[in-house]
Amino acid sequence: MKHWQFGLAALLLLGGCTTAVEAPPASVVIIEPSPAVEAPQATEDQALTPEPAAPPVAATTTDPAPAVASLNLPVATVISVGDGDTLRMDYQGQTVTVRFACIDAPETSQTPWGPAAAERLRQLTPRGSTIQFREADTDRYGRMVAEVYAGGQLVNLQMVREGHAVVYTQFLSSCPQTQDLLLQAEAEAQQQRLNFWNQPNPVMPWDYRRGDRSGTAPAPAQAATKDSSPLPNPSGTPSRAPVQGSCECPYDTDSAGRSCGGRSSYSRSGGSEGACYL
Secondary structure (H helix, E strand, O other): OOHHHHHHHHHHHHHHHHHHOOOOOOOOOOOOOOOOOOOOOOOHHHHHOOOOOOOOOOOOOOOOHHHHHOOOOOEEEEEEEEEOOEEEEEEOOEEEEEEEOOEEOOOOOOOOHHHHHHHHHHHHOOOOOEEEEEEEEEOOOOOEEEEEEEOOEEHHHHHHHOOOOEEOHHHHHHOOOOHHHHHHHHHHHHHHOOHHHOOOOOOOHHHHHOOOOOOOOOOOOOOOOHHHOOOOOOOOOEOOOOOEOOOOOOOOEOOOOOEOHHHOHHHOOOOOOOOOEO
């Protein structure tokens, strides 16, 4: 190759390289993508600590009757009401006389408190209504001593709460689950001077039955047993003296001289209710 040909080739080679290596146009702008924006992460303490729960509302229960009445207690039908703490019921085809446990209502002759108590009990346990009962004992007259439930309430407690009956402290141990409620209800009724308590010197029913009608305040209750203390009559003051051999009333005696008690016609269906007691 001649010298001029070699030089021309070199110039062409240099010119081609210069043309190939060019800077990108100034108008071209390369935009880098922005990193994704993530939601702020909870800190470790926040993730592990739950929101404090609202404190539960405390339930206040002052009367156990609704809960107790919902249990599988025996069911009976009211036949009649004798006075403020006595009724007769039909239980499984048998007529049973019930003395309300742990309370004592004024006697019928303690007017107007006794008749008012009897009328209130008739309102709470009307004839033909359904009741439930918890048997606590049997007294010497053959009557069932029981707590009576009607309409979701403990009737014994309701009578005391309204001042139609007082707490029979001598026999309060028969109601271990409700004795505190009975005492509290009596204190409130006495403070509010409800019914029986709305008199200057109320005579307690047990004092009235013993003939102590002076109106003096009763002595503090003592821990006596049923066998060591006088018991009330089944439904108030006897309307006549006991009769031997008839067994018409619970306080009568049979031909052998034994107390008739629950064997009397008073305690049976169709018996002489009202003829035995005032």
